[in-house]
Amino acid sequence: MRATTHKSIRDLLRQRAQVVAVGITIMLGVTLYVGSASAFQNLTVSYAYTYDRLSLADLTSTGGDGDAIAAAALAAGAEEAIARIQVDPPVLIDDTKLVGRVVGLPTNAHPTVNDVEVLTGSYFDPGATGQVLLERHAAETFGLGVGDTVEVFAGGSWHSLTVQGTVGSAEYVWPSRSRQEILADSRSFAILYVPEEAAEDWLGAPNQSAVLLPADASPALEDQVTRAMRAAGAVDVTTQEDQPSNAALHEDLKGFDEISVTLPLLFLSAASVAAYVMLSRRILQERPVIGTLMASGARRGRILRHYLAQGIAIGLIGSVVGTVAGGFLNGAITRAYTSAIGIPDTLVSNHPSILITGMSFGFVVGALGALAPALKASRTAPAEAMRSSSPLHGPGPWGRLVARLGRLPVTTRMALRDIGRSRRRTIATMIGTTLSLIIVLASVGLMTSMTKMLDVQFAEVQREDATVMVDATQSGFPQSLDDLADVTAVEPIVAGPVTAIANGRSYVTSVTGFDLGTAMHGFRTSGGRPIDLPADGVLAGVETASLLDVETGDTIVLATASGEISVTLAGFVDEPFGTLVYGSRSLIAPVLPDTGVDTYLVSFADGVDRDALRQTITQMPGIVSYADSQALVASATAYLGLFWAFVGVFIVLGVILAFALVYVTMAVSVVERTNELATLRAAGVPTRRVAWTIATENLAATALGLPFGLVLGVITAAALNSSFSSDLFRLDLVLGWWPLPAAALGVLVAAALSQWPAARAVRRIDVARIVRERAI
Amino acid sequence: MSTTTTAVAQRGISLKGLTKTFGQGSAAVEALKGVDLDIEPGELVVILGPSGSGKTTLINIIGGIESASSGEVTVAGENLGGRNPADLSGFRRDHVGFVFQFFNLIPTLTARENVEVIVELTGKGDKAAIPGLLDEVGLSDRGENFPSQLSGGEQQRVSLARALATAPDILLADEPTGALDLATGRQILQLLQRLNKEGRTIVIVTHNASIAQIANRVVTVVDGRIDSVKRNAKPADAAKVMW
Ligand SMILES: Nc1ncnc2c1ncn2[C@@H]1O[C@H](COP(=O)(O)OP(=O)(O)OP(=O)(O)O)[C@@H](O)[C@H]1O
Ligand SMILES: [Mg+2]
Numbered sequence A: 001m002r003a004t005t006h007k008s009i010r011d012l013l014r015q016r017a018q019v020v021a022v023g024i025t026i027m028l029g030v031t032l033y034v035g036s037a038s039a040f041q042n043l044t045v046s047y048a049y050t051y052d053r054l055s056l057a058d059l060t061s062t063g064g065d066g067d068a069i070a071a072a073a074l075a076a077g078a079e080e081a082i083a084r085i086q087v088d089p090p091v092l093i094d095d096t097k098l099v100g101r102v103v104g105l106p107t108n109a110h111p112t113v114n115d116v117e118v119l120t121g122s123y124f125d126p127g128a129t130g131q132v133l134l135e136r137h138a139a140e141t142f143g144l145g146v147g148d149t150v151e152v153f154a155g156g157s158w159h160s161l162t163v164q165g166t167v168g169s170a171e172y173v174w175p176s177r178s179r180q181e182i183l184a185d186s187r188s189f190a191i192l193y194v195p196e197e198a199a200e201d202w203l204g205a206p207n208q209s210a211v212l213l214p215a216d217a218s219p220a221l222e223d224q225v226t227r228a229m230r231a232a233g234a235v236d237v238t239t240q241e242d243q244p245s246n247a248a249l250h251e252d253l254k255g256f257d258e259i260s261v262t263l264p265l266l267f268l269s270a271a272s273v274a275a276y277v278m279l280s281r282r283i284l285q286e287r288p289v290i291g292t293l294m295a296s297g298a299r300r301g302r303i304l305r306h307y308l309a310q311g312i313a314i315g316l317i318g319s320v321v322g323t324v325a326g327g328f329l330n331g332a333i334t335r336a337y338t339s340a341i342g343i344p345d346t347l348v349s350n351h352p353s354i355l356i357t358g359m360s361f362g363f364v365v366g367a368l369g370a371l372a373p374a375l376k377a378s379r380t381a382p383a384e385a386m387r388s389s390s391p392l393h394g395p396g397p398w399g400r401l402v403a404r405l406g407r408l409p410v411t412t413r414m415a416l417r418d419i420g421r422s423r424r425r426t427i428a429t430m431i432g433t434t435l436s437l438i439i440v441l442a443s444v445g446l447m448t449s450m451t452k453m454l455d456v457q458f459a460e461v462q463r464e465d466a467t468v469m470v471d472a473t474q475s476g477f478p479q480s481l482d483d484l485a486d487v488t489a490v491e492p493i494v495a496g497p498v499t500a501i502a503n504g505r506s507y508v509t510s511v512t513g514f515d516l517g518t519a520m521h522g523f524r525t526s527g528g529r530p531i532d533l534p535a536d537g538v539l540a541g542v543e544t545a546s547l548l549d550v551e552t553g554d555t556i557v558l559a560t561a562s563g564e565i566s567v568t569l570a571g572f573v574d575e576p577f578g579t580l581v582y583g584s585r586s587l588i589a590p591v592l593p594d595t596g597v598d599t600y601l602v603s604f605a606d607g608v609d610r611d612a613l614r615q616t617i618t619q620m621p622g623i624v625s626y627a628d629s630q631a632l633v634a635s636a637t638a639y640l641g642l643f644w645a646f647v648g649v650f651i652v653l654g655v656i657l658a659f660a661l662v663y664v665t666m667a668v669s670v671v672e673r674t675n676e677l678a679t680l681r682a683a684g685v686p687t688r689r690v691a692w693t694i695a696t697e698n699l700a701a702t703a704l705g706l707p708f709g710l711v712l713g714v715i716t717a718a719a720l721n722s723s724f725s726s727d728l729f730r731l732d733l734v735l736g737w738w739p740l741p742a743a744a745l746g747v748l749v750a751a752a753l754s755q756w757p758a759a760r761a762v763r764r765i766d767v768a769r770i771v772r773e774r775a776i
Numbered sequence B: 001m002s003t004t005t006t007a008v009a010q011r012g013i014s015l016k017g018l019t020k021t022f023g024q025g026s027a028a029v030e031a032l033k034g035v036d037l038d039i040e041p042g043e044l045v046v047i048l049g050p051s052g053s054g055k056t057t058l059i060n061i062i063g064g065i066e067s068a069s070s071g072e073v074t075v076a077g078e079n080l081g082g083r084n085p086a087d088l089s090g091f092r093r094d095h096v097g098f099v100f101q102f103f104n105l106i107p108t109l110t111a112r113e114n115v116e117v118i119v120e121l122t123g124k125g126d127k128a129a130i131p132g133l134l135d136e137v138g139l140s141d142r143g144e145n146f147p148s149q150l151s152g153g154e155q156q157r158v159s160l161a162r163a164l165a166t167a168p169d170i171l172l173a174d175e176p177t178g179a180l181d182l183a184t185g186r187q188i189l190q191l192l193q194r195l196n197k198e199g200r201t202i203v204i205v206t207h208n209a210s211i212a213q214i215a216n217r218v219v220t221v222v223d224g225r226i227d228s229v230k231r232n233a234k235p236a237d238a239a240k241v242m243w
Helices: A003-014 A016-053 A066-075 A136-142 A196-203 A219-231 A244-285 A287-295 A300-341 A352-378 A382-386 A396-403 A410-421 A423-461 A544-548 A585-591 A610-618 A629-639 A641-672 A674-682 A687-724 A739-753 A755-764 A767-774 B002-011 B055-063 B089-095 B111-122 B127-136 B152-164 B182-197 B209-214
Strands: A059-062 A080-084 A090-093 A096-099 A101-105 A116-121 A131-135 A149-154 A157-169 A191-195 A208-212 A236-239 A466-471 A487-502 A505-514 A538-541 A555-560 A563-573 A581-584 A597-604 A623-628 B013-022 B029-039 B044-048 B070-075 B096-099 B170-174 B201-206 B217-222 B225-231
Touching: A003 A016, A003 A300, A016 A244, A016 A300, A016 A352, A016 A641, A059 A066, A059 A219, A066 A080, A066 A208, A066 A219, A080 A101, A090 A623, A101 A196, A116 A131, A131 A136, A136 A157, A136 A191, A149 A191, A149 A196, A157 A191, A191 A196, A208 A219, A219 A236, A236 A505, A244 A287, A244 A300, A244 A352, A244 A423, A244 A641, A244 A687, A287 A300, A300 A352, A410 A423, A410 A687, A410 B111, A423 A629, A423 A641, A423 A687, A423 A739, A466 A610, A487 A544, A487 A585, A505 A544, A505 A585, A538 A555, A544 A563, A555 A585, A563 A585, A581 A585, A597 A610, A610 A623, A623 A629, A629 A641, A641 A674, A641 A687, A641 A739, A641 A755, A674 A687, A674 A767, A674 B111, A687 A739, A687 A755, A687 B111, A739 A755, A767 B055, B013 B055, B029 B055, B029 B217, B029 B225, B044 B055, B044 B182, B044 B209, B055 B070, B055 B096, B055 B170, B055 B201, B089 B096, B096 B152, B111 B127, B111 B152, B127 B152, B152 B182, B170 B182, B182 B201, B182 B209, B201 B209
Parallel strands: A096 A623, A101 A191, A131 A157, A505 A581, A538 A563, B044 B201, B044 B217, B096 B170, B170 B201
Antiparallel strands: A059 A208, A059 A236, A080 A208, A090 A096, A090 A149, A116 A157, A131 A191, A149 A157, A466 A597, A466 A623, A487 A505, A487 A555, A487 A597, A538 A581, A555 A563, B013 B029, B013 B070, B217 B225
């Protein structure tokens, strides 16, 4: 081994603790990157695999004549196209009434588009009519299996069907009824695959077509097929991207995508700063040695490489460990996610490009951190060798200013001036503080915003406790609901799917008509200010503005299976979940088809037994379905489960980062001033007090970083939140009063705790050795 | 004689059979090989010897920043035998002041503050006495200057004032003129001599034989042992020393 290599290794060993701190920061950054980027990749690949295996439609039309549209799609270049019926009729499973979904399937063979995978039992017997394939979510929720029966209300009567098998479907990986209803009471939705002859017999002709494009389809072909389908009468054509389950899952993943890059980058830049501080300090200390080497003719390039190599070595070690750890994290995240959500296929692999990127992150970070110090070292003048100690710098304007603060204790003045003395170190400490606060506040911001979002949705916007659907021919409603002791209010509504159209654009959503002055729904504008439901005209979710390119006062068309109306857009509402349309019941009712069902929103007295009430209401004659709003909160929590776990991890990592950085700068400040500190120790100053003077300075530098960190943290939190937002759910930054002071305090505490090793370093100063080294 | 011994034990320095070994086994270096020495209160002693003879080790042990391997060390009435230097900061702050070859002033503090910070951090000495101390070392008008604005001699005088700030019984100086030219070095020696005349016990370590002329007693150390102890009947005036 060369002498310089020996030196590098010994140097790194001598600064062990700092090297470890820098290495850990790099490692965390790389681990996070590799773990989350690979998990994201895996999930994307897993979905694609499932979709491919079960032939998930590329395009789905609603409205019009399904058969004609399918034929038009094939003629326009589609690879496969099927027509099918899909209707949401009342369904009875055990004693639970709900609005289910009936989808017609051929009995003689699996469909060529939107296939199902039989999990238990078997596919339909050819020509069967009384059989049903139950989608796995409903099978799990209600504990049903082969041989059990369910009933469907269609064509004015109940039909009993026997479960032939339970199935999985690419359309319902996440069971959402529509894009507007990502979250649902699991006991209020069930997908039933029914033999198509029977379904069409009860419910009418195919109203959907599902289309598969060739594998290598160009956007132009997709466009051509879409236009052909519209021309053939399709009211709306939904792409696979916008398919409700797929969109919900991708929405959920979007966070991963953002976080897998942003967060590691924060860590890696922090690591770079730490490496920079550490190596700068050593080079400052070794200046006389470097000067001597230069004086005896050492090459600049050699010196440059010597120090650069040390930074790169730390970076590479950190990234190798980080990549390995990231590989494990990847598997853990992927499996946790797929099992939490219930994704049929889990493909875990480590993607070479991600591993290579992770490794090169470490290399780049190490090299970047070392570059400036190494350049400085290579430019050391040989004359530096002649100076026995680094030259004294004047106090500067800041030092002079502080000198005038004669009333303060000298130790305080010293701490204040030291902030200006080693600007590099102060700035590094400030950057560390800032980065930690960014990570912590961004995560806490996501958490508080998410909590607030759920609160807004389920306390301010949706104020009902349950939604009850009743057979329209049943008399006595809604009075019989109102008569229940625990029910405090009942209001009729009308609701149904609708296509909103304006400026040649369309958006498939839901429309709900309330009584004017409803107590069941809070309409709020972007600022959270309440507005009233207009007597004429409609309110629409704020995303509508960009989706349809409309503003308040414009006219939009609401189209349904039974007709369309032109209405004035009276204003926008800001609601966390979905982008919906609201109007008065008298305005909306005429455009919705008659389903033979009346819908009521119900609110309960405080503290009722919700299960008992569900039981009571669903057993009333004429009740078609019942959905509890509280169950939606549970669904939301499940959907966001992984998100919570991640937020927790980020907060912890942010604090670790604060520790690592403050520790490095602290250790460096002890080493840089060993001589002064040794002198103080020789004069009999207690270790505690010496350590305290250093701590004061570092805490002051940390405190200086706080304002930057708080401001940038809030900005980052807002950016991260908006990256999660879409027409499916809106996440506005709501921090509340406590996170800012708490985060600031947390970082200060982390800084204060990392004084402990610094105090140990002060205690370990070998006064005699330093005195002797200096007195050569 | 017995009265003197008591006084030495009370305020002076008493070393008996002092040894110091660095390292272990084959790497062991015997820096001190059995030193017996009494320094009486009010004495100015110069410890002279070639490089590597053990002078610094000796003065460091007296000052409590290094521990002895064996032997008895009593300084200002405190027995330092077997005590860990890390636990001796109380002893140092009560009894000794150090002056080193390099001044090690805190660059962000003015001359006056460099003295003041010691009073503040040790809780010993009197802030009100600081102007007097600066006056004594001849820096009454430079107190508000930062180290970067002072010459080497002036900086060494600040470090002298700093060493005196805790009103120590004993002043220990390791090569105090090592980094200075003849004229400034002489000024420092004059100061030390005057402080001694005012009653302070002073031990100076040097390899410069000329400096020895100002001492009451000259202790020569060679290879870890005391080679000779010479008493100067008439110490020279520091202002006239040449080297
Ligand atoms: N920490 C140590 N480990 C090993 N040996 C040491 C250590 N400190 C000092 N020594 C050795 O002890 C001996 C005495 O050292 P000391 O510093 O006391 O000498 P000195 O007389 O002050 O020399 P100089 O005039 O050069 O300052 C030397 O041989 C030195 O190498
Ligand atoms: Mg020496």
